[in-house]
Amino acid sequence: MRDYSIGDLATDSGVKIPTIRYYESVGLLPPPPRTEGNQRRYDGAARDRLRFIAHARAMGFPMPSLKAMLRIAGHKDAPCDDIDDLVRGRLIEVDERISRLTALRAELNAMLESRHHGTVGECRVMEVLSDHHECTHEH
Amino acid sequence: MRDYSIGDLATDSGVKIPTIRYYESVGLLPPPPRTEGNQRRYDGAARDRLRFIAHARAMGFPMPSLKAMLRIAGHKDAPCDDIDDLVRGRLIEVDERISRLTALRAELNAMLESRHHGTVGECRVMEVLSDHHECTHEH
DNA sequence: GTAATTGCTCTAGCGACTAGAGGTTCAACC
DNA sequence: GGTTGAACCTCTAGTCGCTAGAGCAATTAC
Numbered sequence: 001m002r003d004y005s006i007g008d009l010a011t012d013s014g015v016k017i018p019t020i021r022y023y024e025s026v027g028l029l030p031p032p033p034r035t036e037g038n039q040r041r042y043d044g045a046a047r048d049r050l051r052f053i054a055h056a057r058a059m060g061f062p063m064p065s066l067k068a069m070l071r072i073a074g075h076k077d078a079p080c081d082d083i084d085d086l087v088r089g090r091l092i093e094v095d096e097r098i099s100r101l102t103a104l105r106a107e108l109n110a111m112l113e114s115r116h117h118g119t120v121g122e123c124r125v126m127e128v129l130s131d132h133h134e135c136t137h138e139h
Numbered sequence: 140m141r142d143y144s145i146g147d148l149a150t151d152s153g154v155k156i157p158t159i160r161y162y163e164s165v166g167l168l169p170p171p172p173r174t175e176g177n178q179r180r181y182d183g184a185a186r187d188r189l190r191f192i193a194h195a196r197a198m199g200f201p202m203p204s205l206k207a208m209l210r211i212a213g214h215k216d217a218p219c220d221d222i223d224d225l226v227r228g229r230l231i232e233v234d235e236r237i238s239r240l241t242a243l244r245a246e247l248n249a250m251l252e253s254r255h256h257g258t259v260g261e262c263r264v265m266e267v268l269s270d271h272h273e274c275t276h277e278h
Numbered sequence: 279g280t281a282a283t284t285g286c287t288c289t290a291g292c293g294a295c296t297a298g299a300g301g302t303t304c305a306a307c308c
Numbered sequence: 309g310g311t312t313g314a315a316c317c318t319c320t321a322g323t324c325g326c327t328a329g330a331g332c333a334a335t336t337a338c
Contacts, residue, residue: 176334
C-alpha cells in the first residue's frame, strides 16, 4: 500500500496544494504522517476523504456541513437521515438561487432591450440602475 | 435643498452605515462635506449615487464594473456602448451560473431519489459524494 | 438641561482560500 | 555517489466586500 505526496493528492483531487494544507489547518483533513524530511505522506483513506471534500465543496456545501458529514461518515451504522437533511437543505438553497438569478436575468435582458439611446445621458440602463422602482422584481 | 445624515442615506438605500463609509474609503462615493462636529452631510446627488451603487451591487455587478459605470456616467454625452458591454457581460455570467446550478440541482435530486438505505454505511449520498465518476455532469 | 440616539475613527475579523518569500528535501539521471 | 531541478516546507500577508466592536463625540427630542 504505497502512499501519496501532497502533490499526488492535488493531482488526484483537483484541489490545489495550499488548499490541502488549509483543509488540514482547519481540521477537515487529519494531519498525515511525515517523512524524515518533514514532508506529508498520505494513504488511500486520506485520498478518499479529500475526494469527498472536493466533491462536496464543488456542490456548494459549506464547510460546517462538510464537517458534519465527515463526522457522521465515521459511524457506518448510524442512520442516514442527517445527511439527507443536509442535502435537502442544500437543494432548497440552490432552488432559491436559481429563481433569484432567473429574475435578475430577466431584468438585465429588459435593460438591454429597452435601450433606444446613443449617449450616456439618455441611457436606459443607467436610469434603471438608478431607480429601484423600475425593477420588475424585488431584491 | 436639505441634506442627509449617513443614517438617512442608510434608510433610503438599504445600505448599512459601515458599508457606506466603506464605499467612501474605496472611492465609490466621494467624501461628503462635514458638519462642525465632523459628521457627514450628503446632498441629493450623493443619495442618487448610493442608490445606483446599491442597486447595481444587488444585481451582482462587481466593484470594478461599478467604478467603470460611475466614471462613464459622469460624461453624459459619451456613447453608451461600454455600459451595454458591462451589462451583457453580466448577463453571460448569470446565464452560466444558472446552468451550473441547474445541473447541480439535478444531481442533488438524483442523490436523494436513489437512496435505498437506512444507515450511513450503505448511503448513496455518501457514495456519490465520494466518487466523482458517479456524477451526471462535470464540475 | 439632560438623556437617548446617532455619529465618529480605528482595528480586527469573516470565509475560503491564494500568493509570495525564503528555505529544505526528494527523486532521477549520469 | 554527486548533482540538479522539481517538489516540498513554514510563515506572513493579501484577496473581496463587507461586518463587529471599542471607545468616544455630536446631535436631537423632550
